[in-house]
Amino acid sequence: MTIATPHDHRLRLGDGRQLGYTEYGAPDGRPVCYCHGFPSSxxxxGLLHQAARIEGIRLIAPDRPGYGRSSDRPGREIHDWPADLAELTERLGIDRFDLIGVSGGGPYALACLAALPARIGHCALICPLGPIYLAPVRRAMAPGVRASLSLARRLPGLTDRFYTGPVPALLAARPEVVARLRYRNAAAPDRAVLDRPEVTAALDRTIVDAMREGAHGARRDLSLYPRPWGFEPSHIDQPISLWHGDTDNTVPVAHAHWYARHLSGCRARIVHGEGHYSLPVRHGHRILKGLITVHD
Structure with a gap:
């Protein structure tokens, strides 16, 4: 098995935009595409790099438009993402691949399942954000988060103003501001992994990357999540392994229960005593091994 150090790449898409991506794990391993969270990159x-190497997985992680090294795409919708992922994998010579969607990347992974069913084998969703455009799902969120999402839905211009000007530059220069908020809101299992310097450093890098081009991706995602996504999640019937911690203070476990009830191919694993960050850090091997086992 070939082992390599992760390297950043950029691909010019057919419409002229740049798509940034990084490959982790084993370069000649089973291809798995990774849909990152919000706001992230x-x-x-990289938190799954070592696990992917051990499990023989080629983990391909692209930036969504307006994040990291990917060009912005004004007016994009969640259901536009599958076309970018399809072009990336085709250019890499990959016909069929598995998929991971983490947190705010969950809706994007589901969009790919809806649009590219013949090209995706299995999907793992890790603490995925539910369809918060539905009132019962939105009500499961913490009151402060729920209020912010409602504000973004009703007054998108206010969100745009917050994520323009000095705010993105401040967050890019001082990611510890976000780190402090993350830690303050975290459950005990999450604080345990956030106390590990390498984990906090990795998460801080994603914030810097997310804000480097003016937070266009974050602004757009915040306006898209509370609106219909352009496809019906309950129509998806591909095999899905869903992993969620029962102490998750960021995306409530009620979202996992909604998916388990409405996705016919979904097998939910509610992990006792794990949170939003501790789950992928502590159980990355299990999650990746599950992608392999389902094919064996």
Whole structure:
């Protein structure tokens, strides 16, 4: 098995935009595409690099438009993402691949399942954000988050103003501001992994990357999540392994229960005593091994 150090790449898409991506794990391993969270970037997948190497997985992590090294795409929708991922994998010579969607990347992974069913084998969703455009799902969120999402839905211009000007530059220069908020809101299992310098450093890098081009991706995602996504999640019937911690304070476990009820191919694993960050850090091997086992 070939082992390599992760390297950043950029691909010019057919419409002229740049798509940034990084490959982790084993270069000649089973291809798995990674949909990063919010606000984040391709570098988030670095937390699974060692696990992917051990499990023989070629983990391909692209930046969504407006994040990291990817050009912005004004007016994009969640259901536009599959076309970018399809072009990337085709250019890499990959016909069929597996998929991971983490947190705010969950809706994007589901969009790919809806649009590219013949090209995706299995999908793992890790603490995925549910369809918060539905009132029962939105009500499961913490009151402060729920209020912010409602504000973004009703007054998108206000969100744009917050994520323009000095704010993105401040967050890019001082990621510890976000780190402090992350830690303050975290459950005990999450604080345990956030106390590990390498984990916090990796998450800080994703914030810097997410904000480097003016937070266009974050602004757009915040306006898209609370609106219909352009496809119906309950129509998806491909095999999905869903992993969620029962102490997750960021995306409530109620979202996992909604998916388990409405996705016919979904097998939910609610992991006791794990949170939003501790789950992928502590169980990355299990999650990746599950992608392999389902094919064996």
């Amino acid at each position: 391709r570098q988030e997948a």
